Amino acid sequence: MQLYIGNKNYSSWSLRPWLLMTHAGIPFEEIKLRLSFAADSPFKKSLAAITPTGRVPVLVDEGFAVWDTLAIAEYLAEKYPAKQLWPAQPLARARARSLCAEMHSGFTALRSHCPMNIETSLPEIGAKVVAEQPDVVSDLARLASMWEKQFDEHGGPFLFGAFTVADAFFAPVCTRIKTYALPVPPRAAAYVEHIHSLPAMQAWTRDARAEHDFLDFDEPYRTAR
Numbered sequence: 001m002q003l004y005i006g007n008k009n010y011s012s013w014s015l016r017p018w019l020l021m022t023h024a025g026i027p028f029e030e031i032k033l034r035l036s037f038a039a040d041s042p043f044k045k046s047l048a049a050i051t052p053t054g055r056v057p058v059l060v061d062e063g064f065a066v067w068d069t070l071a072i073a074e075y076l077a078e079k080y081p082a083k084q085l086w087p088a089q090p091l092a093r094a095r096a097r098s099l100c101a102e103m104h105s106g107f108t109a110l111r112s113h114c115p116m117n118i119e120t121s122l123p124e125i126g127a128k129v130v131a132e133q134p135d136v137v138s139d140l141a142r143l144a145s146m147w148e149k150q151f152d153e154h155g156g157p158f159l160f161g162a163f164t165v166a167d168a169f170f171a172p173v174c175t176r177i178k179t180y181a182l183p184v185p186p187r188a189a190a191y192v193e194h195i196h197s198l199p200a201m202q203a204w205t206r207d208a209r210a211e212h213d214f215l216d217f218d219e220p221y222r223t224a225r
């Protein structure tokens with residue numbers, strides 16, 4: 001299988017299936033493309049042959065393309081049942097899917113005001129965003145209450161006890177909390193640290209920091225040096 005991804009510093013959608021597969025020990029070839037919106041860019045040209053969306057991530061299995069993180073997660077869970085990528089218990093599984101769907105279509109204020117940017121540290125921007133953007137504060141409150149309920153029910157250290165798709169889906173948010181020093185309660189902060197301590201996550205963040213590829217359209221707060 002090949003997994004097409006974007007810049008590791010910026011591509012939050014790419015991180016989800018990459019972390020899922022790497023942490024679960026599912027073998028794949030990584031194909032990294034430099035993110036771009038321009039129609040004539042290598043990014044768009046490479047993807048044109050593979051996916052009608054022109055977006056990453058895309059998983060290609062023996063020439064068959066699966067795009068969109070939710071679809072990729074479901075495909076992998078069906079292909080590798082022994083990996084238990086979703087919780088085994090039906091209600092827990094349904095809840096995990098609810099959380100992933102909520103992440104997939106929600107948290108828009110947090111996502112737009114605090115885009116993923118692993119290589120940098122912007123605590124002063126985080127403080128300003130929290131002071132000026134009540135929707136971001138609401139997103140953070142929802143995250144904290146969601147995660148705490150999961151820890152109450154499943155005991156941690158992951159959202160459903162053991163690592164599942166849900167943890168992969170919230171990993172980019174964990175990086176945002178770190179980059180922007182966003183305030184979250186202690187158990188949520190401990191979860192952020194736990195996700196960052198995973199060897200697969202450390203590998204991704206190491207690669208992200210080594211990229212040194214400044215993309216203006218993903219940088220609302222910094223200018224190129």
Ligand SMILES: N[C@@H](CCC(=O)N[C@@H](CS)C(=O)NCC(=O)O)C(=O)O
Nearest residue numbers: 006011012013037055056057068069
């Ligand atoms: N809903 C999609 C979102 C994918 C997405 O927006 N990916 C971004 C990179 S993080 C992208 O490829 N952007 C290029 C574009 O929109 O032209 C998913 O879950 O995979």
